[in-house]
Amino acid sequence: MQIVASMRPGDAAVHAPRGSIQIENVNKTYRENAASLVVALEGINLDLPANSFVSLLGPSGCGKSTLLKLIAGIEKPSSGVVRCTEVVDRVNTGVAYVPQGRGLFPWMTLLANVEFPLKIAGVAPAERRRRALEWIAKVNLSGFEQNFPRQLSGGMEKRGSLARALVTDKPILLMDEPFGPLDAHTRLSLQQQLTQLWEDVKNTVVFVTHDVIEAIALSDIIIVMSPRPGRIADVVKVALPRPRNVLSVPDCDGFVELHAHLQRLLFGEHAL
Amino acid sequence: MNRVTPIIQALLPAVVIIGAWELGAMFAFDPRFVGQPSQILSYLVAELRRGAIWADAAITFWEIMLGYVLGALSGGAVGFVLGFRPRLARIVEPYILIFSAIPKIAIAPIIIIALGIGIQSKVAIVISMVFFLMFYAVYSGVKQIEPDFIHQARIMGANRAEVIGYIVIPAIAPNIFDGLKTSIIFAVIGALIGEFIAARAGLGYYILNASGAFNINGIWVGVILIVALVFVLTTTIGIVERRVLRWLPEMGAGGNGI
Ligand SMILES: Nc1ncnc2c1ncn2[C@@H]1O[C@H](COP(=O)(O)OP(=O)(O)OP(=O)(O)O)[C@@H](O)[C@H]1O
Ligand SMILES: [Mg+2]
Secondary structure (H helix, E strand, C coil): CHHHHHCCCCCCHHHCCCCCEEEEEEEEEEECCCCCEEEEEEEEEEEECCCCEEEEECCCCCCHHHHHHHHHCCCCCCEEEEEECEECCCCCCCEEEECCCCCCCCCCCHHHHHHHHHHHCCCCHHHHHHHHHHHHHHCCCCCCCCCCHHHCCHHHHHHHHHHHHHCCCCCEEEEECCCCCCCHHHHHHHHHHHHHHHHHHCCEEEEEECCHHHHHHHCCEEEEEECCCCEEEEEEECCCCCCCCCCCHHHCCCHHHHHHHHHHHHHCHHHC | CCCHHHHHHHHHHHHHHHHHHHHHHHHCCCHHHHCCHHHHHHHHHHHHHHCHHHHHHHHHHHHHHHHHHHHHHHHHHHHHHHHHCHHHHHHHHHHHHHHHHCCHHHHHHHHHHHHCCCHHHHHHHHHHHHHHHHHHHHHHHHHHCCHHHHHHHHHCCCCHHHHHHHHHHHHHHHHHHHHHHHHHHHHHHHHHHHHHHCCCCCHHHHHHHHHHCCCHHHHHHHHHHHHHHHHHHHHHHHHHHHHHCCCCCCCCCHHHCC
């Protein structure tokens, strides 16, 4: 892998810090069938510092999930390079990934699900039991350890997949619309929990959302994307003071301008 | 509801049907053509005491079990591999379709000529029926696996064996059990076809002899033992299935009406 990296001229980022993500000139084209191609991502360049909370904000179909899959190494870029300390050229075991669809493995209990990544990593049974129970408690699911996912509500299952993603403390956490299908109440409480958990752990988070206020409340950096083909419209730094949450953030100085800017990027001038 | 009620509920239809049959045979129609439950029962007891029928039952049992296990393993294995090899599958699938469409009754005599009159030919016929059922069950199961589950496990660092053991097999377990359950009845049919065509032993052979001798009770005794065998096999698999598939959502909205 070193060889691949050093063949690239002018490459200073080979020893980038753990948790940082570099995306250089990435294009991603899907082949729908023999005749037609879909350009999902075009000319993506990003340099995400370690330990930052990054949101991907954009309309449906602009390539947010695709970008996460490239970072996770489960899709390959058509051209360009994705680097997480090292070049990502296979499945990236340095990340935890909460996909957009179903969360937990339906055939395992909640406990078995949260223990699973530790079991794969070879952690001793007693230790992995202890850590899994600790995270199940942190996401307020104590008492449901022996439930199968079908016996959990949608919000509980999402919290379970959050616990499973965080239990391994990977340097990078990828979350694809983790709160998308939830009701306002559950969503709010999960946003709070995620903020609190993240302030303890401080790994790099890449978080996909459609929700502008959610993005402002949670993020250090908001990447706004535009569709067809998926491009980066703007990279916005959020300097509002922490701790903040979805309810308090509209009162911060600078929120209104930031919100208006993001709305304009997403919906054009006529949105306001 | 006390514990006895469900048992009564379960047995009631059987009691009604057998009772009606018995009464019909006494007063309405000729028991020589359709049999009479009381006579069938005493003939069954007599045959079981006499003992020779146990040997026939054992032979049919082994034909079914061997063919079932070998057919399920081979069909499942081919379905598994092709499910993960779409390009190979595109080449092989039409051939499997053609072979599965061949009526097994039509080629059973050829199998018997090739493999002889003994148990091998019956096992082969059973395999030829079970193989395709299990192939399609496992093949479609593998193709339906949600890729996210496999990706998740690989991101967590799972190697190939771990992905197969912890993700793929559990994910297709419902398909495997469906295939195993439908295969039972076809395995039994396969063994009986073989024995009807040419055999020197087995329950099919027993039934054929009974019907040749116009022994209606004998036919029914053979049928009862076959049904009992199917019942035991299906119940066993059902018990294992309920234990293994505890994670599945309760199935069928039918109980709540449409
Ligand atoms: N496996 C695939 N094969 C073909 N086209 C694909 C595939 N995955 C995604 N696409 C296409 O790529 C584009 C981007 O898809 P992607 O899933 O990344 O969007 P998204 O921003 O995550 O959308 P959403 O907010 O709806 O989840 C879409 O036009 C989609 O149709
Ligand atoms: Mg998406």
